[in-house]
Amino acid sequence: MRGVHLLSSLVVLALASFLASATDPGPLQDFCVAVNDIKTGLFVNGKFCKNPDDVVAEDFFTSGLDMPGDTSNKVGSNVTTVNVDRIPGLNTLGITLVRIDYAPYGENPPHTHPRATEILVVAEGTLEVGFVTSNPQNKLFTKILKKGDVFVFPIGLIHFQFNRGHENAVAFAGLSSQNPGVITIANAVFGSNPRINPDVLTKAFQVDKNVIDYLQKQFWVPN
Known part of the structure; x- marks a missing residue:
């Protein structure tokens, strides 16, 4: 019996360790600016990193999020992603930013992010948003959002946004992973x-x- 309790304790500890690591690992340095040069870079967390002495402010900068995305597709939406490919300084920092444009009655159709929670703020327009919990409840949490409103979509759950208005809508969202999927x-x-x-x-x-x-x-x- 004592052996069973010991085994159970080890299993619980292993699960706790797994859950604690089931997100982007925390960086052990101030930054790790991604580069493609394997000769001068240091390989960390799946990317080669620039020598800190060579890092510049431009490595943490991008522009153009004021420009609307092309929504002339069947779903009437466009997602512009700002990740480590666009800002090398985001590498190892565990965050991604997106701009989402919606045509009138356009939608960002039901989807999930397997590795990230999403927090969304409406910049223009009116959106109907929601997410569905896991089995067996499959409960829908939904809300009508207007300019300045904020909504959270928990990690891994199916969620959506739909433009209820006659005008274009815009939202910005942060996701808690360098690679949310x-x-x-x-x-x-x-x-x-x-x-x-x-x-x-x-x-x-x-x-x-x-x-x-x-x-x-x-x-x-x-x-």
Whole structure:
């Protein structure tokens, strides 16, 4: 019995250690500006880092987020991402910024970020936003947001934004990972490569196979 308790304790400690590390690792230096030069760089957290003596203010800077993105696509939205590829100084700092533009009645369709919580602020327009909790509750939390309103989407949960207005809308969001990832539900389910067996989706969605065939033939916007 004592051995069982010891094993249980070890399992709990291992799980706690895993959960504590299930996010971007904390940096052990002031910064680690990403570079592609493997001759002069130091390899840290998956990137080569610039010699700190060569770092300049431009490594922590970008511009152009005042420019609207092209929303002339089927979903009527555009996501402009500011990550380590755009600001090398973001490397190891565990954060990403996005600008999201919405055409009238455009949407950022249901999706998840497997490695990040998202906090969104509306800069212009009116958005209907929401997220759904995990099984078995699948509870929807939804809100109408106006300019200046802020909403949080917890890590890994399916969420969306929809422009309810007749005018363009703009939002900015911060995500708590250098590489938050994104899985757009419709794209993943109906636009996978290769396609998921239609018999699987027919049973999963409880619809006629013709519906699945139709959906799998659509062009899914990689937003």
